[in-house]
Amino acid sequence: MSEQQGFSPQERRASFTLASIFGMRMLGLFMIMPVFALYGDSLSGFSPLWVGIAIGAYGLTQAILQIPAGWLSDRIGRKPVIYGGLALFAAGSVLAAVSDSVYGVVAGRVLQGSGAIAGAILALAADITREEHRTKAMAIIGVCIGISFAVAMVAGPLLAAHFGLSGVFWATALLALIGIVMVRFLLPDYASKGQIRDVTAAPELFGRLLKDKQLLRLDFGIMLLHLSLTAVFVAFPLSLVDAGLVREQHWWLYFPTLLMSFVLIVPFLILGARRNMNKVLFQASILVMMVALVLMAVAGSQLWLLVVAMVLYFTAFNFMEASLPAFLSMLAPAGGKGTAMGIYSTSQFIGAFVGGVAGGALYQQLGGAGVFLLVALTMVFWFWLSTGMANVSRVRSHILPIGVKIETESARSQLLQRLMALPGVHEALIIPDEGAAYLKVDGNIFELDQAKRLINL
Known part of the structure; x- marks a missing residue:
């Protein structure tokens, strides 16, 4: 090449x-x-x-x-x-x-x-x-x-x-x-x-995307994911100390558990992509995270149980962290990915803030077990929310510079019709000010070179 x-x-x-x-x-x-x-x-x-x-x-x-x-x-x-x-x-x-x-x-x-x-x-x-x-x-x-x-x-x-x-x-x-x-x-x-x-982000798209139920499920999902993360780390380090692991040795636990979690998620990412099982694995990860939080709550001074819980939690967390942006990219409308990602990222940071504040307040009133159990309840809500989620397929987005003149509404309409007629094209959007066409396509059958030839006639 x-x-x-x-x-x-x-x-x-x-x-x-x-x-x-x-x-x-x-x-x-x-x-x-x-x-x-x-x-x-x-x-x-x-x-x-x-x-x-x-x-x-x-x-x-x-x-x-x-x-x-x-x-x-x-x-x-x-x-x-x-x-x-x-x-x-x-x-x-x-x-x-x-x-x-x-x-x-x-x-x-x-x-x-x-x-x-x-x-x-x-x-x-x-x-x-x-x-x-x-x-x-x-x-x-x-x-x-x-x-x-x-x-x-x-x-x-x-x-x-x-x-x-x-x-x-x-x-x-x-x-x-x-x-x-x-x-x-x-x-x-x-x-x-x-x-x-x-x-x-394009301001004119906010209203439309905030009404998209599929995208909102992902926004709430990333919010709850990072809410759980910051809340857990208010309490989990103290649980490790209570279980006898001195604070200077905590990296001994985090390093192998994270390494193991990265190894464990690889086959699931491959399986989801090849077997079209994204939704099943997504929901399974929510349940795994919920189980991990319950184990943290009941572990007490049993260090081995906290280790198992952290392996499960990190595995589910890392799978979600890798999968959610991919799902959003597949579900966002043509020309709307940047706006969808902006809303998604804002939701993530809101979750991090709320999780930290809520985790601290809960620990002060209920202790570590209370934090873990109440965060586990948010996983129940997330699982219910995910039942209406679409099983996303191999959808891809493309931005193509336009090499033909589209000075009139009629020319733009004709080009859009030609693009939509191409095999595998689900959505097409032309932005004259940017001189670009945004496409959302089925990656299995769409031919990029064919679209480029059409646009640059």
Whole structure:
């Protein structure tokens, strides 16, 4: 394959650079989760409620700002927004590192979350890659996010054991500064393509997508998934201590359980894709997560049972984290993926915030078992919600630049009719201002080259 046809060195370097920046930022956000309940007790104002608020606080500002930050990157460019977001993240990390009260740490976490650069990074990845390789670039970013979570579960306890809680925050500040250097020296300046509806949100689509019951199921799903995550990590580290595992050794548990969970989900991801069993495996994962939470609640001082529970929880969590964005991509209408993803990501961050606050409040009133059991009840609701979910198939999205003139409504209508007549095309949308056609197709029978020839007649 020629360089023109394949993933070019420039595209590859830029994709891995952006994925690394995204991953380091998420690493900084996640590292606090397994350690704050254990190492924050020296802070004034410390309580289980404030533990939860500190863990989930970043989600509040992320939820509020991530869509506007994406829009801002359309207007002033991607790199200025990324620079500003990383600077805010570094400032929040420093504030948390030097604080001697839990309130200062919460303020730092809120400031960390205000550096909402996800939309700008994804938009820049779309700017620098050709359409036929965009999915590959987004997959690289997605893999880095998953790796960052796994690394955070090990690196957080290790850093806290050697350098204390402030050391974790200083490390996150350093990661942000490294990210700024990477943007400066590893990413050439690219001309922004403006709004790209596959990665940025279109305001006029919000009303329509918020009424789509299938997409709303996914939005509620990611909200409940991250609600469970932040709530669990208010209580689970303390459960490990009660079971006799000293806090300096917690990474011994997280590392093998995460590794095992990644191995376990691979056959299920393959099975879901090849046998069209996505819905069955999705619902099974909800049940597995519910069982894991119940085991956490009844484990008491039995460390082995907590280990089993965590393997089950991480396996289900990682399967959901990988599957939900794929389902959303399949279900979002042509030209609406960026908007659907914006609503989805906002739901995720709301879940992280609510889970932290609720987990802290519940732990203060009911203890760890109460947290786990009540979060398990949310899984029951999620399972009921999932019964109406469509069993998504092999649907793919494509953006094609239009090489023909469509100056009139009649010309646009004719081109749309021709596109819809192609085998495998489910939806087609032409945006004249962007000079692009958005297609949603059946990947089994759609021929991309045929569509390109039609559009470039």
